[in-house]
Amino acid sequence: MCGSDLHYYRAENDGTPAESRCIGGHEPAGVVESLGPGVNGARLSVGQRVMVHHYSGCGTCMNCRSGWTQMCTSAPAKVYGKNAHGAHAQYMAVPAACVLPLPDELSFCAGAAIGCGTGTGWGALERLGEVGGLDLVVFGQGPVGLSTTMLATARGARVIAVDPSASRLEQASKFGAADTVNPDSVDPVEAIRELTAGAGAAAAVETSGATVAATAALDALANWGRLCAVGLGGTIAFDVRTFLSRQVTAMTSWSMSSVQQMACADFVARRNLPVDDLFSHHWSLDEAVPAYEEFDKQSAGKAAFVF
Numbered sequence: 001m002c003g004s005d006l007h008y009y010r011a012e013n014d015g016t017p018a019e020s021r022c023i024g025g026h027e028p029a030g031v032v033e034s035l036g037p038g039v040n041g042a043r044l045s046v047g048q049r050v051m052v053h054h055y056s057g058c059g060t061c062m063n064c065r066s067g068w069t070q071m072c073t074s075a076p077a078k079v080y081g082k083n084a085h086g087a088h089a090q091y092m093a094v095p096a097a098c099v100l101p102l103p104d105e106l107s108f109c110a111g112a113a114i115g116c117g118t119g120t121g122w123g124a125l126e127r128l129g130e131v132g133g134l135d136l137v138v139f140g141q142g143p144v145g146l147s148t149t150m151l152a153t154a155r156g157a158r159v160i161a162v163d164p165s166a167s168r169l170e171q172a173s174k175f176g177a178a179d180t181v182n183p184d185s186v187d188p189v190e191a192i193r194e195l196t197a198g199a200g201a202a203a204a205v206e207t208s209g210a211t212v213a214a215t216a217a218l219d220a221l222a223n224w225g226r227l228c229a230v231g232l233g234g235t236i237a238f239d240v241r242t243f244l245s246r247q248v249t250a251m252t253s254w255s256m257s258s259v260q261q262m263a264c265a266d267f268v269a270r271r272n273l274p275v276d277d278l279f280s281h282h283w284s285l286d287e288a289v290p291a292y293e294e295f296d297k298q299s300a301g302k303a304a305f306v307f
């Protein structure tokens with residue numbers, strides 16, 4: 001389960017007719033049950049442990065060929081769990097190109113997380129470029145933010161984690177954050193400047209989707225600082241005059257390519273990173289109703305259906 005699933009869950013009563021709704025779930029991992037006709041059996045085999053890049057495009061345009069099927073230029077991409085049936089079901093049918101090998105060291109839950117939330121953190125770091133040795137601030141310590149904290153630390157950044165929840169900050173420390181900042185207790189921009197000897201953060205990732213966080217993330221940047229925004233819901237606006245002399249860069253990042261998803265999985269496996277610790281709840285499919293009710297509170301970690 002992913003925070004994005006809640007957008008569709010909450011929209012359940014928006015008048016969309018039942019027949020045009022799709023099965024939710026866009027972070028699938030499991031085993032290959034069967035291969036369709038024409039699938040290259042040399043690459044995939046029945047029983048193989050796999051994860052899914054949950055977008056499907058034409059397969060031939062430049063974006064599709066580079067693994068960015070969600071950005072297909074030929075036709076609107078299928079997004080499994082959104083406009084095509086997803087993985088909150090016993091079986092799921094996807095084109096073979098969406099199916100990626102899951103390293104043996106990784107659990108299905110880890111593979112699922114890498115298929116969206118954790119992969120989104122990875123994609124943001126890829127967008128930012130080299131972060132090793134830099135002060136990097138991560139706003140929001142939900143599953144995407146915690147993943148970013150964990151991955152950026154493993155890539156050599158000194159991470160400052162920001163979140164109003166004390167328990168999430170505690171987990172951020174366990175995932176390697178060098179410092180934590182609670183914006184309910186202190187001014188986050190001042191705190192980040194103090195933690196960076198007045199310079200500000202060389203890089204920032206905004207995962208919360210809150211405008212106040214995005215504004216603070218921009219304010220907290222050092223000269224030549226780079227901000228990557230992945231949290232949905234907020235607006236970033238700035239006065240050019242204020243930021244002109246600071247030479248900042250602001251960018252967005254949309255999940256990850258299938259190539260990046262595989263690279264992220266290999267990275268996590270080789271460094272034995274505790275992606276499984278992102279999960280606070282495991283449910284059976286029969287428990288979908290209470291699972292969604294609990295997840296809708298957004299007070300715990302990630303949840304997964306395991307069967």
Ligand SMILES: [Zn+2]
Pocket residue numbers: 002003004005026027116117
């Ligand atoms: Zn997701």
Ligand SMILES: [Zn+2]
Pocket residue numbers: 057058059060061062063064065069071072073074075
């Ligand atoms: Zn395409």
